[in-house]
Amino acid sequence: MPPCANCQRQTQILILDDEPIVCKRLKPGFQKAGYGVETFTDSGLAMARIEQKRFDVVITDLKMEGIDGMQFLVRVKQIYPDTGVIVITGYGGAEIAKESFKKGAFDFIAKPFKLGEIIEAVKRFEKSRKKD
């Protein structure tokens, strides 16, 4: 028996941010909104995880030790072109936003942001995917 009745339909989200607080706060927020969530503060581990499992949505920070968010974004889109990637960053310049979009990001959100905003972004992605 699957652990929960509607797991099949549940949108799976991976969150990567080297600041633990961001993961700790986003996780229950998304869980409460009915999503399946895995969080990572180490980009290497997140990279290994996406090689194993397909996520519908990936939320990633940009500036991190080791593999940075841009590289992560590129790799995710390489393996799963359909996965929606949302970039969150505290250094929200227009240039960086442009680059993220060029590399296939679905949305770009500057930190700090409201929990509602990012859930909204995920919902928009789900809607856009349904249309396709």
Add this chain to the structure above:
Amino acid sequence: MGFANGLKRLFSLRLTSRPVLPFTVFFKKFRSILERNNLILELMADMGDKLGGEYIFDIQYIKDVAAKISEQVFKLISDLCVMTREDIAELFAAFERIQFEIGEELAGRRAVLMQRSLEREQKRGKKGLFRFLSALLGRGDSGNLAPFVILLEDLDGDFEEQAGNKFANLGEIRNTLGLSTLDGFVVTTNAFFDFMEANGLFEILERTLKGLDQADEGALEALSATMRKRILSGTMPREVVSAIDRALDIICGRNPGRGCFFAVRSSGWGEDGEFSFAGQYESVLNVSRATIVEAWREVTASVYTVEALRYRLHRGYRESETAMAVGCQLMVEAEVSGAMYTYAPIASEQEAMVISGAWGLGAAVASGIAESDTIFVDRMPPHRILSIEPGRKTTKMIGKQGGGTVWADVPAEFQEKICLSDDYIERLARTAVAIEKYYRRPQDVEWAFDGEANLYILQARPLNVRPDHPERHMVTIDNAALSSRVIFSGRGQVVQGGVGSGKVYVTRSDEDLKDFPFGAVLVARYTSPKYSRIMRKARAILTDIGSATGHMATLAREYRVPTVVDTGIASRVLKTGDEVTLDAIANVVYAGTVKELNSFEITHEEVFEESREYRLLKRVLKKVTPLNLVDPASESFRAARCRTYHDITRVVHEKAVESLIELSEGYQSRHAGRSRRLEFSIPLGLTVIDIGKGTSSAPGAESLRLEEVESAPLKALLEGLTESGMWETAPVAVDLGSFMSSLTRTFSGSMAGPEQVGRNLAVVSDNYMNLHLRLGYHFNIVDAYIGEELNDNYIYFRFLGGVSNIERRSRRARLIACVMESFDFRVEIHGDLIVGRLKKLSGRRMVGRMKVIGGLIGYTRQLDVNMTGDEMIDFYCADFLERIQVLEEVREDAPMCELPTADPDFDSG
């Protein structure tokens, strides 16, 4: 020319010729101060918002925003430096002090370290720094006892480093939650450090641990034995002993009826936190005054039992992370005592709390030595009793005469009797839930009732229960969100996150607050600081109108009551008695009690309020937002007294306005041609400085008539004052006491009394006006541009002051907000300060709005004395809105919110 001569010249230049700055430069600086002032207020509001729980932010944000606000405050003072010849060195000193403190917080150096340096400096005899630091740290009576002892009434959650987790929490339970605790004090970790150092104990510990093989039990036992022996025979530094003595004098002195005996308990770093260390450290009961230090040694020695050493070693705890504070509280002559879990560790669908209780002192229950009664209670109010399992209580622990404890037989008729009445059970349940709600974690609460039915909380710590099946839990959350009816969502601003359920109580006036039921959800039209009275009883708060930066918001955060303001509709949609659940993280109001949300809330991994980021931001904000200098007339309104950036901002603003007015008077005499007094039917005492086509009076004229005012904003404002007829018919005071005080209160300094009109000033050009208007005790600033180009147009309105108490002034502030919002202004309220902004409307509309402001200035002149209740806000707001219809512009131009969005003035950005 010699050096001395040059210096002299420089001095005379400084003293006499400073004010002869070109007016335009001077005025530009002044406007820059105004703008920066607003920017700083916005940054403060922004930081405050982040505490609400709706935002996700990290440490980087705190560092960035702290740097930004520091920079703005620095530039603000620099701007003032150009404007005024007054000595502003004190302002810079205050700035540096505050900036330094913020830097220390950001670098992770907490007050405890400053305490340590304080003490070191004291030893070295640096009196100046000592006084500076003591002033910084001194609080209440404890100021004299610091750094070794702090009284319980001065503790809160921010004192973990000094007082240890247990007593910092107990302080919060007493001082924030208002629950009864036993009088007492805590001997701080500073005492621990000094004792350990003085007796060379850290050295021994360090040396031994370096070469220690973790598997070598013998070596660990030897270390434990050495440490314990040395602690039990160690010498307590004299300063600590005398601080303890003074604390004992205070406590025993103010509790004359009780014997002076104490319960002495451990309160270590991290104890009751992530690692509970539960039961590892010792407590000593019924300690006489003379043996307190001995008891302190006993408790401290328990830090180095073999078990405790091993526990820390295995969990990777470094010994440098270990420190022990020791709490000393008066003994309670407990009739009944015990423990309570707010989340019963039972495998059941039913959500229950469990109480264990027995006769006498509580140690019997905690240690499980004696039998106790076990009572299961519903988690939801009214906390129905689910089951009672009586224990056979044959013995009880009691205090022995002269100190120590002893076991006594329980009389036969009491052995099988349930030790708690229904009333006691309900009180316990309510109290424990209040603590759980605050910490957002299930709690393990130790309690006692004395013979006079007083309930005391002895300690509370988080209970680590996780749901047995997290997956099942997730499904219920998922389903709950789907199946519960949403009443409204996403409206207004979250002030404090969290989940709260209960019956709605809609308050209409001050009177009905008395009847606010325990555990209800407060619904009100406006935010108000007076709700602090019921915050401890409220499960959630919703208001129609209000800002996330006001007084009430601060209080809601302090008490951690889930709160959403500015919903627009709460008091209309919700009725008293409705059962609702507010999820103030997702910002949704559900019909009914959504149990799953409540349990999710207290079991999910991180409590936001306990996170490092939250606490850091809160501590930084303490140095930024509180406004201590509120009254410019008071003696303490000085640069040297500035304790926060807000204080500095306020002082700079006041000084800037003062020097602008002074300058205008000087300017008048020097440039008679362009500065004139306004001859007007209403005695405003207004001087008008024309900086470009703002007036059309003859050159050389000394006065100015209304017809000669060409400046569009000033003309509109003056016409608004006369045409609205509000000045003459200003409401008559109905409350004599308050009115009398407005007549008799004496003022000094810069705060002009009503008789002192005549220091008012307007700087104008054809499209621009900057107006400073003191009327009575009210102080208005209007800065506006009204021209043909829609995008350039703006009105900025700032209103402050008043003579009556802060409640009435805040009511008046909300009345003004009500009116201004009806005319599309974006309004912010900070206590009794209101800032309204309006941008990008057509010139015609702007003129109409400016006339309304004219009317409003007239209307509110004496109004605050009438604001005796919240219901007066709506009353006067409606009264004003009706009477202002007399203005042609208002009749013809309905406020934008009632117009179709195709309106040419509509501005989405």
